[in-house]
Amino acid sequence: MKFTVRVKKLDKPELVAYDRIFKHYGTGCYPQTPQEKEDHWEVPVGAYFQSKIVNEKTNRERILTFNLQNVGEILVKKSTMRVERATSLRTVGKNIFKEKTKIRQTVEKDLIKVFGDPDMELRFSELKYSFTGLQPIYRTLNLLLTEHRPTFDEVLMSGAHYPEQLELIIDLGYAKYTKNNTLEPTNKLKDLFVKEKGNIERTCEIVLGLVVSTFYYDLRKQMRIAQFVPYVRASTAYYGDAIQFGKLISVSEERLQINLRDYYKRAPLPPRVRYAFPVVVNELVNARILAYDGDYITGREPLFEKLIDIRSELPIREEPFGS
Amino acid sequence: MIKATGNECLVSSVTMVCMYWRKARQNLSWNIPLDFDHEEWNDFYKKLLKYVRSSGLPHNNIRYVLRALKFPLTARLEFLQDAYNLRNLIELKIPPIVLYDQRWFLRNVHGIAHAVVLVDHTNEMFVSVDPSLAEKYIYKLPKTDFEEAWEYKKNATIIIYPKYYKPTIKKRPVRTLEPYLKRSKKVE
Numbered sequence: 480m481k482f483t484v485r486v487k488k489l490d491k492p493e494l495v496a497y498d499r500i501f502k503h504y505g506t507g508c509y510p511q512t513p514q515e516k517e518d519h520w521e522v523p524v525g526a527y528f529q530s531k532i533v534n535e536k537t538n539r540e541r542i543l544t545f546n547l548q549n550v551g552e553i554l555v556k557k558s559t560m561r562v563e564r565a566t567s568l569r570t571v572g573k574n575i576f577k578e579k580t581k582i583r584q585t586v587e588k589d590l591i592k593v594f595g596d597p598d599m600e601l602r603f604s605e606l607k608y609s610f611t612g613l614q615p616i617y618r619t620l621n622l623l624l625t626e627h628r629p630t631f632d633e634v635l636m637s638g639a640h641y642p643e644q645l646e647l648i649i650d651l652g653y654a655k656y657t658k659n660n661t662l663e664p665t666n667k668l669k670d671l672f673v674k675e676k677g678n679i680e681r682t683c684e685i686v687l688g689l690v691v692s693t694f695y696y697d698l699r700k701q702m703r704i705a706q707f708v709p710y711v712r713a714s715t716a717y718y719g720d721a722i723q724f725g726k727l728i729s730v731s732e733e734r735l736q737i738n739l740r741d742y743y744k745r746a747p748l749p750p751r752v753r754y755a756f757p758v759v760v761n762e763l764v765n766a767r768i769l770a771y772d773g774d775y776i777t778g779r780e781p782l783f784e785k786l787i788d789i790r791s792e793l794p795i796r797e798e799p800f801g802s
Numbered sequence: 803m804i805k806a807t808g809n810e811c812l813v814s815s816v817t818m819v820c821m822y823w824r825k826a827r828q829n830l831s832w833n834i835p836l837d838f839d840h841e842e843w844n845d846f847y848k849k850l851l852k853y854v855r856s857s858g859l860p861h862n863n864i865r866y867v868l869r870a871l872k873f874p875l876t877a878r879l880e881f882l883q884d885a886y887n888l889r890n891l892i893e894l895k896i897p898p899i900v901l902y903d904q905r906w907f908l909r910n911v912h913g914i915a916h917a918v919v920l921v922d923h924t925n926e927m928f929v930s931v932d933p934s935l936a937e938k939y940i941y942k943l944p945k946t947d948f949e950e951a952w953e954y955k956k957n958a959t960i961i962i963y964p965k966y967y968k969p970t971i972k973k974r975p976v977r978t979l980e981p982y983l984k985r986s987k988k989v990e
Contacts, residue, residue: 481968482894485883487957488973494881497956501879505858506812506901506915526857527914544914550857568860575856 492520492555499553499562500524504571511548513555519563524551526575530795532720536729536775543723543795545582550574576745583742585789586719591711593785595692603687604680605765608754612698612706613687615644620683623654623664624672631660643702647690708748713759714768716742721778722790729775732760812859812917812960813850814933815899816877819919819962820846820868822897823875827964830874846871858915861960868962876965882957883974885949889923891961897921899960900930900952907943907951915955918943 489495496510504524511523528545551566551574566574593599604610610617615638622629634641645662648654653668664672668686675681691698691707698704716739721728730738736756760776763769770777821838823830834842849871853863861879868875882888891898897919905913918941922929927942935941952958963969 480966481970482891482896482963483970483972484880484891484961485887485972485974487881487883488975489881490975494956497881497958498879501901501915501958502861505855505860506917507856507858509912509915528856529914568855568857571857572855579856 490560492522492560495555495560495562496522496524496553499565503565503568504551508550508571510553518557520555520557522553522555523549524553524566524571526550526571528575528579530723532724532728533730533734534724534728535731535734536772541724545578546794547575547578550578582793583715583719585792586722586786587711587715589786589789590715590718590782591692591695593692593782595689596785597685597688599688599767599781599785601684601688601768602766603684603691605767606707606710606762608758608762609707609710612704613644613690615641616648616687616690617683619645619654619662620648620668620686621679623662623668624679624682628661628663631656631662634662640702644704647694647698648686651686651689651693653686705748709754709759710763710766710768712743713739713756713763717769717776717778718783718786721783722786723793723795725787725790727778727780727783729772729777731775732757735760735776810851810854811933812864812899812901813847813854815917815919815931816850816864816960816962817843817847818931818933819897819899820873820875823962823964826895827874830964832874833872864960864962874965875962877960877962878969879958879960880971882959884957885928885945885952888920888928888959891959892920892923896961896963896967899962901955901958901960902948902952903954904951906954907947912954915958917960 487494489498492513493510496513500508500510504526507528508524508526511525514521514523526547528547530543530545532541532543533539551571553565554563555561556563594601604617618637619629619634619641629637631642634645645654649656652665653671654662655665656662668682671685672679672682675685695711699708713735717730717735719742720730720738739756760769764771764776767779768782770779821843824832824834824836824838828836834840834846846867850859850864850867853859853867861877864877868877888898888900899917899919901915901917903912903914904916905911916934918930918932920928920930923945926945928945928948930941930943931939932941933939961969
């Protein structure tokens with residue numbers, strides 16, 4: 480059987496780019512405004528990336544579209560109106576992934592900032608595994624608040640990594656070395672202790688929160704203390720989705736684990752910090768970062784309120800149809 | 803009919819068109835059963851889904867899957883000249899998969915290319931099978947609004963047809979008269 484189709488001749492750079500995009504990249508991409516160069520057209524490629532967020536308790540689903548710019552480039556030769564050079568599909572995929580990583584980092588950075596807010600009343604001591612990495616800070620704070628004044632030599636004898644970690648609370652202004660090399664609390668720590676009505680546990684938790692909040696990336700990359708990374712990642716996976724959804728959602732533990740894998744794809748953890756996921760979730764709930772909603776996991780309103788402003792910064796739009 | 807959310811609309815549309823041809827051209831050498839609930843159709847759908855990347859489903863992969871599974875069908879991506887060609891395809895009983903800017907159609911803001919199968923038309927409407935509207939599926943697209951949204955994706959259409967069909971592709975320039983008028987003025 481014969482049939483005739485009348486089609487457009489590929490005589491415009493945008494059309495040539497569309498042809499390349501739909502055939503090689505996919506329907507999620509689009510050409511941005513072509514730029515005229517000497518003997519060719521340069522067409523940057525943008526991509527719409529879709530993200531599906533599910534509130535499992537209410538069974539509501541939202542499909543959001545991220546509009547990512549400059550994920551690839553197509554060069555169209557003027558004389559032949561053919562593609563001279565184009566970004567490979569693999570690179571386009573990588574660039575989309577990079578853009579996604581930037582979005583995830585925005586949520587992660589803001590979440591870490593919120594960890595340092597004493598008004599959130601987070602209980603970092605409940606993050607047991609996370610705590611093991613920051614023991615030097617916790618133990619020294621305890622000593623200082625119970626009127627002990629360790630000397631630098633005593634600190635060094637406790638462990639080679641002690642002085643390095645204590646530098647962090649010194650930088651934050653909660654402790655200082657005297658002239659005879661004794662570590663003592665500053666007025667800032669004393670004031671905090673009084674404000675917390677002499678509660679050592681709570682004072683330590685606030686300082687630990689500030690340490691994690693201020694030095695998270697230094698602790699991980701330079702000091703190689705990664706014990707709390709799984710907790711931050713699990714929290715980011717939850718709040719990242721909740722921010723996109725626009726309100727707190729309730730998800731199962733399995734779903735949260737899938738989100739976590741998706742959020743941190745190609746970002747491996749050292750083997751020594753691969754904890755059992757239910758333990759991490761349970762401790763995050765005890766630390767008041769997440770909460771249980773029956774069989775589901777949800778977030779905490781005060782934390783979410785601090786984070787929701789990020790939504791306006793994300794390049795997202797809601798799809799007209801979500802089932 | 804196959805439900806789809808997100809990037810799956812093109813996969814669902816391609817599967818539905820393949821199902822249509824399976825039923826309409828039973829005498830072709832098919833290696834997949836006519837029973838659409840059969841596991842093999844599900845496998846076909848899943849195989850196509852594997853090729854959905856973060857950038858969407860590239861058209862070349864549709865051709866590749868059809869060839870790899872030895873379906874007696876082939877696919878083409880064309881930028882049709884106008885909606886008359888869509889009408890012609892529908893009348894020839896070749897259901898075209900159109901890629902149009904659904905967000906522009908609904909809200910006048912640009913967005914991702916959405917794939918639907920056109921199955922019929924009236925004077926004012928195109929009747930589409932939209933996999934994202936699961937349970938309902940059938941959706942009537944007013945021609946004028948649809949053409950505008952379709953034009954934003956350069957009238958992109960995927961035509962799936964049996965291999966023995968012989969299409970004649972006639973290319974027409976898109977350029978407006980402006981450059982020719984300018985040229986003629988210079989000559990004068």
